[in-house]
Amino acid sequence: MLRSTPKLIALTTLMLLSATPFALAQDDGLYDAPVDPNSAFVRVLVPGAAVAVVNGTTVDDITDGLSAYVNVQPGDIPVSAGDVSGSVTTSPGAYYTYAWSVEGEPLVLQDDPASDPSKATVYFYNLSDLASVDLFVPAAKTKAIEAIAGDTGKSVALKAPLTLDFEVQAEGKPVATVAALDLKRRGGVSIIFSGSNGTYTAAAVENAFFRAQ
Numbered sequence: 001m002l003r004s005t006p007k008l009i010a011l012t013t014l015m016l017l018s019a020t021p022f023a024l025a026q027d028d029g030l031y032d033a034p035v036d037p038n039s040a041f042v043r044v045l046v047p048g049a050a051v052a053v054v055n056g057t058t059v060d061d062i063t064d065g066l067s068a069y070v071n072v073q074p075g076d077i078p079v080s081a082g083d084v085s086g087s088v089t090t091s092p093g094a095y096y097t098y099a100w101s102v103e104g105e106p107l108v109l110q111d112d113p114a115s116d117p118s119k120a121t122v123y124f125y126n127l128s129d130l131a132s133v134d135l136f137v138p139a140a141k142t143k144a145i146e147a148i149a150g151d152t153g154k155s156v157a158l159k160a161p162l163t164l165d166f167e168v169q170a171e172g173k174p175v176a177t178v179a180a181l182d183l184k185r186r187g188g189v190s191i192i193f194s195g196s197n198g199t200y201t202a203a204a205v206e207n208a209f210f211r212a213q
Contacts, residue, residue, distance in 0.1 A: 040090035049081035068208035120183035
């Protein structure tokens with residue numbers, strides 16, 4: 001039988017269980033004053049890509065296919081990364097991630113920004129062929145986020161600073177892990193879960209913000 005310990009109780013209370021559907025958001029940029037009150041913000045998520053172009057602005061040094069957010073004026077914004085290209089129709093003050101599904105279809109996800117600078121926000125994308133997965137914290141034996149459907153994402157706010165391991169679980173069984181993820185106040189981290197046919201990976205990328213000239 002699992003015994004409650006001070007450490008376990010403390011970790012459990014760190015989880016904000018009201019995970020909200022989303023798409024991802026860049027926290028550092030969101031808490032700072034925007035370049036223009038009418039700006040929108042767009043980033044690209046294409047696993048394997050090393051460079052992205054958002055509305056003519058090149059963003060390189062991409063980690064695990066996820067670019068920084070780029071500020072743009074509202075409207076139809078062209079985006080590309082690797083062999084993938086498309087467009088995102090944006091509105092003032094909104095945040096978007098242009099992604100690519102496991103079936104090879106474009107996804108435009110509108111991101112809910114974090115609202116509490118005292119916490120860290122973990123964003124999760126399910127870009128795999130699994131219909132639903134959970135994000136699990138082994139140390140607390142708690143699901144941080146439940147039932148993330150394929151081609152969607154959810155987010156959860158956690159108290160910070162803290163370092164945690166995470167598991168991606170399908171039907172209660174781990175299918176991928178993220179070790180020693182550093183959670184920082186005012187920070188955001190994106191976990192990208194991808195793969196198919198029984199082979200899956202999870203990569204964690206710290207969110208970033210790029211101001212276009």
